[in-house]
Amino acid sequence: LLYQFFYCLLILLSLIVGVGAIFTLHRWTVGDVKELVEKNQQATTQRLGDVKELVEKNQQATTQRLDRLEYEIKEMQTQTTDRLDKINARLDLLFAKKTE
Numbered sequence: 001l002l003y004q005f006f007y008c009l010l011i012l013l014s015l016i017v018g019v020g021a022i023f024t025l026h027r028w029t030v031g032d033v034k035e036l037v038e039k040n041q042q043a044t045t046q047r048l049g050d051v052k053e054l055v056e057k058n059q060q061a062t063t064q065r066l067d068r069l070e071y072e073i074k075e076m077q078t079q080t081t082d083r084l085d086k087i088n089a090r091l092d093l094l095f096a097k098k099t100e
Helices: 002-097
Strands: none
Touching: none
8 A cells, every 4th residue: 555655656746747847848938939039020120121221222223213314305305306406497498598
């Protein structure tokens, strides 16, 4: 009977130690997961900041390109208008000579 008592006591002690170990591992795992989540959030926040910065730089570069294209188009329009004016002036001279 004493042997069975010690055997039951040993089993009960083993269960207590096992449950304690499981809770300890669970607590460590939860702590590790929280740490990983925090690191992931920090990295994500940094990436979002980097993406915002790239988007802003891209918008600035696009705006500069559009401004440059607008200027070049106006220059081309001016040059084309000047050429057309010269052609019209020459045509006017030709018609004036023909009518004389």
